[in-house]
Amino acid sequence: MITLEMLPLPAGTSLVPGGVQLVSLQLERGKTLWVTGPAEAGKTALLETIALRRPVADGAMTLLNQDAGPRITCRTRKLLQQRIGYIEAAPLFMDRLTVADNIALPLEMNHASKADIRRETESILQWFALEDHARSYPATLSQTARLRAACARALIAQPSIVLVDEPALTLCAGLRNHLLSTIRGLARNGTTALLATQTLPEEASLEGDILNLPQHKPSPENTDPSVPEEGVAAPRILVTKDERLLP
């Protein structure tokens, strides 16, 4: 259903010498895969590649049994994109359209009937508690509400593949739980999901297989760039005598 063979993906050079990892995976219909790994491990790059937002330079990829590798045709890309819902880390919206009209866009693009569009949009606005924002413009939404709107837009057409980047899974526990239970419902009808996060949630809500990125072993020295090595000087702003300068 989703297969990747030796697909080159970028990763931070502190994690993978040369900055390129080769990723292979096979994911059946209706399965959920947690994609995990430290910062710069290539999680977003993997989701963007499967969302067909990045070109595949080498290796092989099939999505929904269609060739989506380096020789993908424009027609296949367009048809596949209509069956993929991607909840990005920082979702973009059409700012001149209302939240409701943004959420309805995937159905408009699938040429659904006006009656279906109205019914499904109302239903998903309610499902993600967005009724009060339906006539607002995206620029007026809080970060959590933007992510709720992105979830509604990504799921309104009941996609066959759902891709979720970290913020929708970590910014707000209520949103994460609601999203995961929605994805579990879709999975029963065959939707395949990839969920990217640096650390896996501890709750019992965790279901599915795990893919650890990067696929190459980190270099032995400095495996976590967020932990300063011994002897590294702290920035001057953190020196005690500078504290009075802080706002």
Ligand SMILES: Nc1ncnc2c1ncn2[C@@H]1O[C@H](COP(=O)(O)OP(=O)(O)OP(=O)(O)O)[C@@H](O)[C@H]1O
């Ligand atoms: N188009 C590109 N060309 C080259 N390198 C890239 C490209 N896009 C991303 N990278 C690099 O690939 C690495 C992985 O980036 P990516 O955003 O996939 O990481 P991530 O695992 O999602 O990290 P985080 O958890 O911080 O979001 C980073 O080092 C990034 O700078």
